[in-house]
Amino acid sequence: MVELEGSRMEARVVIEHNHPLSSSIAERRQWNSHNRIDQTTRNLIRNLRSNNVQLSRVCSVVGTLHGGGEYIPFRRQSIRSLCGKLAQESIESDMEKTVSLFTEMKAKDNGLVVHVDLDDEKRIRSLLWCHGRGRENYKAFGDAVTFDTTYRTNLYNLPFGIFVGVNNHFQSTVFGAVLLTEETTSAFQWCFRSFVEAMGNQCQAMRAAISSELPNTRHRWCKWHVLRRAKESLGPLYTKNSGFKRALHEILDEVVSSSEFENKWEQLVEHYGLENNSFLRRAFYNRAMWAKPYFTETFCAGMTSTQRSESANHMLKTYISRSAPMHVFVEQYNRMIADRDADEAREEHATKQV
Structure with a gap:
């Protein structure tokens, strides 16, 4: 060459x-x-x-x-x-990268609050964080908050909880997030204590935690979860019997008084011979925790369930894979928050042009 x-x-x-x-x-x-x-x-x-x-x-x-x-x-x-x-x-070195990431975040956001719960061996048991903008939004829009830990969206299969409200544009606004290693009363107590410094799921553990840490908060079960359990427990009666399903949803969506709710519920159960169905008996016993007529005096910002949390969780899935390590999870969560802030800014700008 x-x-x-x-x-x-x-x-x-x-x-x-x-x-x-x-x-x-x-x-x-x-x-x-x-x-x-x-x-x-x-x-x-x-x-x-x-x-x-x-x-x-x-x-x-x-x-x-x-x-x-x-x-x-x-x-x-x-x-x-x-x-x-x-x-x-x-x-590799996931936790070290996570700690380093939060240090960088704190340097850029003075309002960032991070709470870490350690076990006896100094290992991270729970991790809660809230951006400065989320804290400011909570001051304005924290009258009604949803919280849900249904999803496992990380490498370690940890329950992820997200606190969501509704802003003045009727958009979902995220106040904070938490990663837990367990869903026990003590874990939720730590979580709520750290967020009220913050802000349910229809389990006894969460109910006990709310009553002790947030005594002035009204705990409401997610109607979507109640209906999902109805589908699982009633099987074809719910999924294939359009008459039963239509009658049930009419009671859940249209009845506004507690007395009418109780009468129509009993008529429905008797008509289909479901007096001994364990799920329906539990649902009726706990009706004050989820049924619409029992929340007429409670401000819910148009939310009938944890739909806001579930919507945010669904959105998070587009940013994060289920196998994401901790630091990647936090990075992508931050990107989601940045996109939500941009959406809010667009709505705010459009409002000012009117």
């Missing part, structure tokens, strides 16, 4: 030292020498995966940048292997 005026030319080729030329790009990709991912593409893949982009979509994006999937100069397996390595790197 010789170089002339900045260009290179092949002066001599020894065929014995080379393999036959590949007949296609697909064949060329099989050679190890043509299967290395360049640094720019590696960085792109890293950013896509950190934003919870699925592997198939990562491959599509890389293919688009190269003019089509058939022109990608490396195998799909190479992308898959790189994603595996990135995931492993992310898991």
Whole structure:
């Protein structure tokens, strides 16, 4: 090979030292020498995966940048292997990275509050945090708050709780979040104490925690969860009997007085011979915890259940994979909050133009 005026030319080729030329790009990709991912593409893949982009979509994006999937100069397996390595790197020193992340967040947000509950061996048992903007929003919109710990959206399968309210644009606004290792009365007591410094789920543990830590708060069960348990307990009677389902929802959605609710409930149960159904008996016994007529004097900001929390949790799933380590979980949660703040700013701007 010789170089002339900045260009290179092949002066001599020894065929014995080379393999036959590949007949296609697909064949060329099989050679190890043509299967290395360049640094720019590696960085792109890293950013896509950190934003919870699925592997198939990562491959599509890389293919688009190269003019089509058939022109990608490396195998799909190479992308898959790189994603595996990135995931492993992310898991390493997870807790140290999480602590470092909160330190960085505190430097940027003086209003950030982080509470950590440690066990006897100084291991993190619970972690609650609230951004400064969330605390300010709570002052204005904290009259009605939903809280739910249904979802497990992290590598360690920890219950994730999110405190959500409604702002002046009827948007969901997030006040704070908590990661727990257990759902016990003591864990919820710590959680609520740290958030009231903060702010339910229809379990006895949460009910006890609310009564002790938030004595002036009205605890309301999620109607959606009641209906889900009705579906599980009643089976085909609920899912396939349109008459029963319609009558039940009429009682739940349209009845406004407690006496009418009780009379129609008893008529429904008697009509379908469900007097001994354990679920319906428990639901009726605890009716004051979830039924609409028993909350007519309680301000709920248009919320009939933990729908606001569930909506926020659903939104969080678009940002975070279920296998996300702790620090990635917090990073993506922050991105969700930033997007919510941007949505609120747009509504605020639009309101001022009227």
